[in-house]
Amino acid sequence: MAEENWHVARLIPTSGINGADEQERRATSALLAVLTSVRQFGRALSQPLGAPAGVITTFIEVPFMLGDKRVYPDGLIRVQRGSKSWTALVEVKTGNNVLAVEQIENYLDVAREQGFDAVITISNEIAAMAGQHPTKVDKRKTKKVALHHLSWSQVLSEAVVQKEHRGVADPDQAWILGELIRYLEHPRSGALEFDDMGSAWVPVREAVAAGTLRQTDKTAPEVAARFDALLRFCSLQLGRRLGDEVTMSISGKELADPALRNAAVVSRLANDGVLEGAIRIPNTVGLLVVRADVRANRITCHVDIDAPRVGRAATRVNWLIRQLHAAPEGIRVEAFVMRGRGAGTAELLKDIRESPAILIADPTKEFRTFRVAVSTSMGAKRGRGRGSFIDSVVDAVNSFYSDVMQNLKAWTATPPKMREVPRVPEEPPALVSTALSSQDGAESSNPVKPPAPAPSSEIAVTTAEGSPDPEALVVDVAYHMTEDEVVDEPRLATIR
Numbered sequence: 001m002a003e004e005n006w007h008v009a010r011l012i013p014t015s016g017i018n019g020a021d022e023q024e025r026r027a028t029s030a031l032l033a034v035l036t037s038v039r040q041f042g043r044a045l046s047q048p049l050g051a052p053a054g055v056i057t058t059f060i061e062v063p064f065m066l067g068d069k070r071v072y073p074d075g076l077i078r079v080q081r082g083s084k085s086w087t088a089l090v091e092v093k094t095g096n097n098v099l100a101v102e103q104i105e106n107y108l109d110v111a112r113e114q115g116f117d118a119v120i121t122i123s124n125e126i127a128a129m130a131g132q133h134p135t136k137v138d139k140r141k142t143k144k145v146a147l148h149h150l151s152w153s154q155v156l157s158e159a160v161v162q163k164e165h166r167g168v169a170d171p172d173q174a175w176i177l178g179e180l181i182r183y184l185e186h187p188r189s190g191a192l193e194f195d196d197m198g199s200a201w202v203p204v205r206e207a208v209a210a211g212t213l214r215q216t217d218k219t220a221p222e223v224a225a226r227f228d229a230l231l232r233f234c235s236l237q238l239g240r241r242l243g244d245e246v247t248m249s250i251s252g253k254e255l256a257d258p259a260l261r262n263a264a265v266v267s268r269l270a271n272d273g274v275l276e277g278a279i280r281i282p283n284t285v286g287l288l289v290v291r292a293d294v295r296a297n298r299i300t301c302h303v304d305i306d307a308p309r310v311g312r313a314a315t316r317v318n319w320l321i322r323q324l325h326a327a328p329e330g331i332r333v334e335a336f337v338m339r340g341r342g343a344g345t346a347e348l349l350k351d352i353r354e355s356p357a358i359l360i361a362d363p364t365k366e367f368r369t370f371r372v373a374v375s376t377s378m379g380a381k382r383g384r385g386r387g388s389f390i391d392s393v394v395d396a397v398n399s400f401y402s403d404v405m406q407n408l409k410a411w412t413a414t415p416p417k418m419r420e421v422p423r424v425p426e427e428p429p430a431l432v433s434t435a436l437s438s439q440d441g442a443e444s445s446n447p448v449k450p451p452a453p454a455p456s457s458e459i460a461v462t463t464a465e466g467s468p469d470p471e472a473l474v475v476d477v478a479y480h481m482t483e484d485e486v487v488d489e490p491r492l493a494t495i496r
Contacts, residue, residue: 011179014188020095023190025060027183028074028092031122031155032058034180035077038173041162045155046079049088049118049148054081062089064110071106077120087116093123094152094190099135108141118146124192126151128228129250132258152191153233156184157240165243194233197389198226201382208273208294215263215270224265224275230390231277231290234397238281241398249278249287269294279397285408290397292378292389299392301400302373307335308411313363317356320370323408324349327372331404334371335359344371372408374400 012030017023035042035056042056059076075090089107093099099121107119125134133149159181168174184191200219207213213220231248239246254261268274273295278287284303291300308316317335324331329350336344345361352359376399379392 010182011176012183014183014186017188020097020190023094023188024074024092024097027094027152027190028090028122029060030180030183031092032060032075032077032090034176038162038168038177040166040168040173041159041177044162044166045150045158046077049120050146051077051079051086051088052081052084054079054084054086064114066106066110066113071110073107073110086118087111087114088118088120088148089116091119091121093121093125095124095192097123098125099123101135101137104135104137104147105141108137108145108147111145112141116145118148120148120150122150122152122155124152124190124194125149126153126194126229126232128225128232129255129258129261130232130247131255151236152184153193153236156181156191157236159184160240161243193237193384194230194390195384196226197230197382198222199382201226201389204269205294205380208269213270213273215266217270220266220269221262224262224269227265227275227292228261228277230393231279234290234394235279237394238279238397238401242281244282246279246281249280281401281405284405285410288397288401288405290393292393294378297378297380298375299378299396300373300375301396302371303400303405303408305370305372305408306411307367307370309366309413313360313365313367314356316367317352317359319411320372321349321352321356324372324404326407327403328374329353330374332373332375333359334373335361335367336369336371337362337365338368340365340368372404374404 012026017026035045036058039056043053046056047053057078057080059078060074061072062076064071064073073089074092077088077090079086089111091099091104091107104119104121111117111119121133121135123134127134127149133147135149137147159177162168163174163177163181168177183189200222204213204217204219204223207217228248235246235248250261254264265275265277268276273293275292275294276290278289280287285305286303289302289304291302292298293300305320308319311319320333324333327349329348331349332346333349333352334344334346345359347358374396376392376396379386379388379390381388384390
């Protein structure tokens with residue numbers, strides 16, 4: 001028998017799973033066991049939920065009495081640090097099974113009675129926003145007990161990032177975490193990816209195409225929530241490959257009140273036939289904006305990048321083109337100018353490479369922003385596979401980042417340089433000898449300075465009319481110096 005036909009022994013096997021109950025029990029046990037075995041992974045998954053850094057212990061199917069009935073949460077997590085303890089009940093769903101409101105509320109009541117801190121739900125449902133729960137429960141039951149939700153996609157992404165990018169110190173722990181990743185990636189584990197836009201997708205899409213969709217339609221909010229969940233799934237999948245935390249870009253008001261975000265998406269869908277959202281990727285030039293035009297059946301991904309603040313217009317265009325040297329020719333580049341209104345100039349990258357000047361409408365106006373966009377066809381099916389809406393969005397996001405965004409860098413000004421002061425070369429001092437020379441004569445004991453030549457000048461006297469007076473006296477002024485004087489006052493000489 002050939003060796004390639006042998007099955008490798010696995011720590012968490014996928015064989016022998018019979019039915020949803022067995023699938024759910026095995027996924028719960030595998031995840032909770034790895035949380036205790038791989039300390040760094042357990043810390044990364046429990047810390048955002050409010051758990052302290054400490055020793056993690058886990059249990060499955062712990063029975064509790066609630067009134068006159070017995071309930072069995074799928075698991076329990078306890079983190080102990082000194083005298084401080086944090087405990088959470090866990091409810092798990094796999095496959096297409098959805099969380100039940102009654103079940104969650106029962107566990108919230110048990111946690112309140114037992115003094116536990118939280119209830120954690122894990123399923124394939126992806127909430128529209130981080131921190132939001134996909135199931136609506138009575139808010140009064142969450143006053144003393146926190147309610148958290150993790151999707152299996154989020155759990156898998158966290159495991160991959162921890163193992164492949166952050167790293168696990170112990171080799172045995174790294175191997176154990178790899179076994180969990182392999183198990184969750186197997187389709188029989190029940191940890192599915194986002195694979196359905198919901199039953200309302202087809203009627204809403206048809207209503208948008210016909211122009212009959214209204215904001216008051218009951219099916220529109222479901223599609224809006226599914227679209228945001230799809231963007232969260234794209235973020236998790238992209239973050240898994242990049243090894244960093246990729247999230248949806250949500251305003252503070254929308255994060256505090258998720259209903260505002262849902263209403264905004266529904267309004268845009270009803271008025272313009274467009275679903276739009278943004279993804280925030282660390283250390284990139286801007287947000288990755290995803291725009292699905294349901295009427296035109298097109299998906300557009302774009303990013304805005306600030307133009308350089310120095311240089312001529314052509315220089316700024318060439319700065320961008322150099323960064324897109326490996327990008328496809330079908331990319332659309334738009335240019336917006338300072339204090340300009342409306343749309344800017346837009347050309348395809350292949351034409352701009354041949355003639356950058358075609359993007360310059362007015363050389364006297366400075367560029368403010370460049371927009372780089374890629375448009376692809378949109379799928380229509382609600383599920384996964386060829387021709388589906390989900391796959392077309394996921395492929396558009398991944399290809400746009402790999403072809404465009406990861407190669408773009410923001411412009412930075414050149415640091416000012418110090419002015420160099422010219423250095424004047426120092427001249428060596430002249431060598432002066434004070435010794436007597438053989439050519440020098442005998443030195444007098446009382447040297448007398450030679451008299452300076454006495455300059456003289458004649459002063460002509462004129463009449464009142466300005467003509468010279470022939471009878472006027474001419475005074476000859478001379479400088480007289482005696483032996484005891486060095487400089488004397490000028491004195492009058494003889495009068496002729």
